[in-house]
Each structure stands twice: as structure tokens, then as C-alpha cells.
Amino acid sequence: MRSYGQYCAISRSLDLIGDRWNLLIVRELLVRGPSRYTDLQYGLPGIATNLLADRLRQLEAGGLVEREDAPAPIATTLFRLTARGEALRGMLSELVRWGADLMVEEPGDDAFRGHWLAMPAEVYLAGSADRDPPVTLELRAGDEPWTVEVGGGSVTTRPGAGEEPDLVLEAEPRLILGVLAGKLSLAEAAALGLAYEGDPEAVLPAAAPSSAS
Amino acid sequence: MRSYGQYCAISRSLDLIGDRWNLLIVRELLVRGPSRYTDLQYGLPGIATNLLADRLRQLEAGGLVEREDAPAPIATTLFRLTARGEALRGMLSELVRWGADLMVEEPGDDAFRGHWLAMPAEVYLAGSADRDPPVTLELRAGDEPWTVEVGGGSVTTRPGAGEEPDLVLEAEPRLILGVLAGKLSLAEAAALGLAYEGDPEAVLPAAAPSSAS
DNA sequence: CAGCATCCGCTTTGATACTG
DNA sequence: CAGTATCAAAGCGGATGCTG
Numbered sequence: 342m343r344s345y346g347q348y349c350a351i352s353r354s355l356d357l358i359g360d361r362w363n364l365l366i367v368r369e370l371l372v373r374g375p376s377r378y379t380d381l382q383y384g385l386p387g388i389a390t391n392l393l394a395d396r397l398r399q400l401e402a403g404g405l406v407e408r409e410d411a412p413a414p415i416a417t418t419l420f421r422l423t424a425r426g427e428a429l430r431g432m433l434s435e436l437v438r439w440g441a442d443l444m445v446e447e448p449g450d451d452a453f454r455g456h457w458l459a460m461p462a463e464v465y466l467a468g469s470a471d472r473d474p475p476v477t478l479e480l481r482a483g484d485e486p487w488t489v490e491v492g493g494g495s496v497t498t499r500p501g502a503g504e505e506p507d508l509v510l511e512a513e514p515r516l517i518l519g520v521l522a523g524k525l526s527l528a529e530a531a532a533l534g535l536a537y538e539g540d541p542e543a544v545l546p547a548a549a550p551s552s553a554s
Numbered sequence: 555m556r557s558y559g560q561y562c563a564i565s566r567s568l569d570l571i572g573d574r575w576n577l578l579i580v581r582e583l584l585v586r587g588p589s590r591y592t593d594l595q596y597g598l599p600g601i602a603t604n605l606l607a608d609r610l611r612q613l614e615a616g617g618l619v620e621r622e623d624a625p626a627p628i629a630t631t632l633f634r635l636t637a638r639g640e641a642l643r644g645m646l647s648e649l650v651r652w653g654a655d656l657m658v659e660e661p662g663d664d665a666f667r668g669h670w671l672a673m674p675a676e677v678y679l680a681g682s683a684d685r686d687p688p689v690t691l692e693l694r695a696g697d698e699p700w701t702v703e704v705g706g707g708s709v710t711t712r713p714g715a716g717e718e719p720d721l722v723l724e725a726e727p728r729l730i731l732g733v734l735a736g737k738l739s740l741a742e743a744a745a746l747g748l749a750y751e752g753d754p755e756a757v758l759p760a761a762a763p764s765s766a767s
Numbered sequence: 768c769a770g771c772a773t774c775c776g777c778t779t780t781g782a783t784a785c786t787g
Numbered sequence: 788c789a790g791t792a793t794c795a796a797a798g799c800g801g802a803t804g805c806t807g
Contacts, residue, residue: 342779346599346600347600347666347670350649359577378790379788387560390789391792392780435647435648436563436564438644440566444566457561556798591770592769601800602799602801604801607771
């Protein structure tokens, strides 16, 4: 990318991450962790392969991404975020918050991947991070189920189905987002087509038994 | 811009603000408030005029910017952020925080404008927002002095020299940023060429006389 | 002068095909 | 699996011209 040539934190940041696709690559690496080239391609529907290669080099040169040749038996290249790249999480969380309204509009022809729910889940459930006991949610939308654990002061997500989730939600992504954001009650979402199984209170905001402060 | 076509808050946000120059236009409107076309051009060195016109229309269509034909005597068009555009402040603050490290490198040939210090000042001094009594800083770097008021729970900035600032800082922008960020003491910055006049404690973090909770 | 629109050369992007 | 290579189309930057 051509530099803006401005001595300003925003423009210098954009010199590194402002190019098309760059922040989405960071999104993928943030939610999926270290990934192979083809995993990135799958999580970035629409990207041209030459651009992915290009952007990975660019992010590497900028110190946001590093590549690691996985050990003997696997023999593949993994791309992972450096600490500097990880540090973009806060900014991307703010962007998810800002963009929440845009998700009300139907997906239409837009592509969707189940793991794209991970960042919104982290953002929306952050307020319930100190739940005690912790709860495990399983989100089923799109291609792949995703598990979210809320408690102990943080929200963590991981791929796949939970072992014994407190609550399983299965629906179009829009309804799941509505429930996570607290804009839709489970009952309302259920009326619109969401199926759930388990403890409905698991998605209620901060329903901790002992109220502190 | 071409849409990413992904049902994801980040990519849908980037469909609106991901184009080149867009976030910098928002920066200008955030720190300068409602601005004329030519003011925007001045604050965005390097932008081509057709692109500025283009992006303003795009941001208007996206509901982030609105244009207002100023009342009778002025007879000019003002561009201002809508509430939706203003709501990007949090995300841009995070970007300023992330990009702080990038400002350590010398400006070199990069352009600079005095009002670009406003957002970093807000971000770095946010921790001292509850100072009592409030303090007024005047920052002199680049083309235009800028005034920062810290106290009463917020940090506000405005163009021009302060009326009776508690502290005036005059230096290359890099040194002023270092001091505001708390990475450089006033004495250290002074040794590197910063000139100041007034109460040095005005930039010390949270030196409130009565310490609460 | 403020606020654009037009034109033109260059760079970036996107789609597809191909390779170690 | 992890990319190159190629090429058309779109976007960008710079200069200039137009209009109230």
C-alpha cells in the first residue's frame, strides 16, 4: 500500500492494516489461532489467492504475523499473530461493537462461517465474564459449531461442540447474535426459529447468585 | 468499494469505512467538528479532490456524515458527523493506542498538522480525566496551537491557544506525544528540545490532591 | 473562492490457471 | 499445501477545468 505520509497514529496504523483484506486476515488469526494457508482461504471467502499471499507477506513485514514451519510429522506452514498482531483485539472488538447494527440486516447473499460468531460472543458476553459458576454455550450456525465459555473473568471460545454445554443454541446467525447481544430474549428468538436446549439463564446478563459491590 | 460479501460485523463495517481515506476523514471531523470542504482538504494532505468528494458522498450514503448548508451570511457547506459517525470515536481511540509505537519513528517526510495531537491527547490523558482542579494545556507543534482541558471527568480539546493555560508545551510533535503518553518526563523532553512554561505537574498522571477509593 | 467533475497514466485488485 | 503467473477491470493520484 502506498503510505499516507502523515505523522499521525491513525494513518500510520492504516499504512500497516488499512489495505483491503488485512483486518479480516487478523480476524481469522485472532479467532482461529495459528492457521494454515488453506484454512485462511476458507475463512476468507472471496479473497484471491495471490492477494492472500501478498497480504501475509505484508503483515509479516509489518511484524503482525509470523510464519512457522510446523514440526516434523505435519510438515505444513502455520501463520500466527505476533503479540503486536494480537494487540489489535481491542480495536477489533470496538469495531464489532460499532458494526453490530449492520448485522440486523439479513445476510442475503453474504457468506457465513460459524467461527465468525466468536468475536461478537466475546464482546457481548464480556459483561458476564465474572459469572460464577461459569457457563458453557454451544453455538450452532453455519458450517461449524463453536463453543463459548463464560466465567472466571473472561470469555473464551474454541471450535467444535462443547462437552457438556449448559446451553445449546441453533439458529440462523442473526438470531444467535440477537440473543448474545441481549436484544432478543430466548423466547422471542425461539418464536423466530431458534432452537435451544439447556439452561435459558445461561445467556442472561450477569445473573450471578451473589451480587457484589 | 466492493463489498466483502461476508455476514460479519467487521467486514460489514469495513464495507462502509474500509476504503482508503475514509477513516482519516472521520478523524478530521471528530477532532475539528463540522468542517468545510477546504478545511478537510487541508487536514488531509495527499488526498485528491475527486476522492474527497467521492468519499464524502459515500460516508453520507452510509449515514456517517451529513452535509448542512450553513445559514445565510456564511453560505458554505459544512460536513459533520452523524451520531453514527461520532460513535467511531471509541474504535479510533483504540487504533491510536495501538499505533502509539509507530510514532516513535521520526516523522521524516511525513506531513503534520497540530490538530492531529488532539486524539492522542484525549487517549493518553483519559486516565487523568478526574483531575481536580482541572488543568488546561496548550500544545504548540506544527501549524496551529491546540488546547486541551483535563478535568471534570473528561478530556476536551479545541483549536487555538488557551486563555490562561496551566502549562504550555512547544516542541516537535514526537516529544509532545512522548510526554502525553508518560514515556518521557518533562525534564527528559526538555533536554531533547522541548520548551515549556507553567506548572510541570499538569502533565503528571492523576496527581489529584484527594485520593478516592 | 468553495466544491466539485473530467481526464489520464499508473497501481491495485480479482479471477483463473498453473506449479514445486 | 502453499503458493506463482497472467491479465482484465477497477481504483487511485495528479492535473486541470468548470460552475455558482
